[in-house]
Amino acid sequence: MSTGVATLLVGSVPLRDSATVFQAAAQTLGRSARRLPDGETGRRSNWIAWQRAVFGAVAALVESSARERDYQLFPPFTLRPGAQPSDVRFGPLGFAAEAIDSWRVFQELKARGTLAPDTRLQVALPTAWAPVYSFISYHWQREIHPIYEAALLAELAALCEVIPSESLCIQWDVATEMSWWERVYPAPFNDIESGVLDSVARLLNAVPAGVELGLHLCYGSMNNRHWKEPVDTANLVAVANGLIARTTRRLDFLHLPVPQNRTDSNYFAPLGGLGLAPRSELFLGLLHLDDGVEGALERIHAARPFAPAFGIACECGLGRRPAESVGRWLQLHADVARHLGG
Numbered sequence: 001m002s003t004g005v006a007t008l009l010v011g012s013v014p015l016r017d018s019a020t021v022f023q024a025a026a027q028t029l030g031r032s033a034r035r036l037p038d039g040e041t042g043r044r045s046n047w048i049a050w051q052r053a054v055f056g057a058v059a060a061l062v063e064s065s066a067r068e069r070d071y072q073l074f075p076p077f078t079l080r081p082g083a084q085p086s087d088v089r090f091g092p093l094g095f096a097a098e099a100i101d102s103w104r105v106f107q108e109l110k111a112r113g114t115l116a117p118d119t120r121l122q123v124a125l126p127t128a129w130a131p132v133y134s135f136i137s138y139h140w141q142r143e144i145h146p147i148y149e150a151a152l153l154a155e156l157a158a159l160c161e162v163i164p165s166e167s168l169c170i171q172w173d174v175a176t177e178m179s180w181w182e183r184v185y186p187a188p189f190n191d192i193e194s195g196v197l198d199s200v201a202r203l204l205n206a207v208p209a210g211v212e213l214g215l216h217l218c219y220g221s222m223n224n225r226h227w228k229e230p231v232d233t234a235n236l237v238a239v240a241n242g243l244i245a246r247t248t249r250r251l252d253f254l255h256l257p258v259p260q261n262r263t264d265s266n267y268f269a270p271l272g273g274l275g276l277a278p279r280s281e282l283f284l285g286l287l288h289l290d291d292g293v294e295g296a297l298e299r300i301h302a303a304r305p306f307a308p309a310f311g312i313a314c315e316c317g318l319g320r321r322p323a324e325s326v327g328r329w330l331q332l333h334a335d336v337a338r339h340l341g342g
Contacts, residue, residue: 012319
């Protein structure tokens, strides 16, 4: 497929394995997708849920007796009696090992000609706060966060040592922090705006030069629903602009969600104040299977006055969608891109 409209797969794709994801995406999306994720298959299929086992393996932690909020699958961990935060030591988190395994598959498919030579492997990583907020009790989160963050950045460094920078894209998934910004859940610091921007900017700035940097701002997808429907794109733009101002390198792409029922200009109007650099790409997550190409074109028409140039994507990853729907989701990307490409 040849088109000037870029497509982006946000991350998770519930197929059998990374090879299946790469092949299906390449066949359907063609050159419209210059970055491909491995689908976060297997144990990673429910975003960060697989990291719970990492916390459970820490001797200084023990599971508490009850959940602390509704949007939480399991009771969080707390310090074992007699333990101190300094006793918490994480082993390998698994992100580097998974990315390196996917890179080997990626290389093989490139060698066969299945993937275009300049396609990058897109590795999606959660912010450090996402697992800590999910799996650690409120009382200890601020003490445990820097320990986990150091382990996460070590994973980033390890995978960047193996995967060539010109073949790699790192996408940071920012969902937990958006729930604080929107005042949906209690934040672990009083100055929410500065706390969010400073902590996420540290992660963005840790991505080495030459590696593409992507940012996915997210409103959650548990049970394929947001924890809050965004009123408009104002808070998304505020977070993106705040992070752009705090980063020492260019953001290569930004992905923002668009609810299915938002075909009005009010939702998109704040995009006029987005401060992306000229070479940075904007992707709008406006593809929805329920209303297909027609609905996507309505949302595109509403967005264009405020963001004349952007690529297309879903609102979030597809990991919680039925596996049998993946083909239709991929085809929707291709159909809309083809329609816009003339």
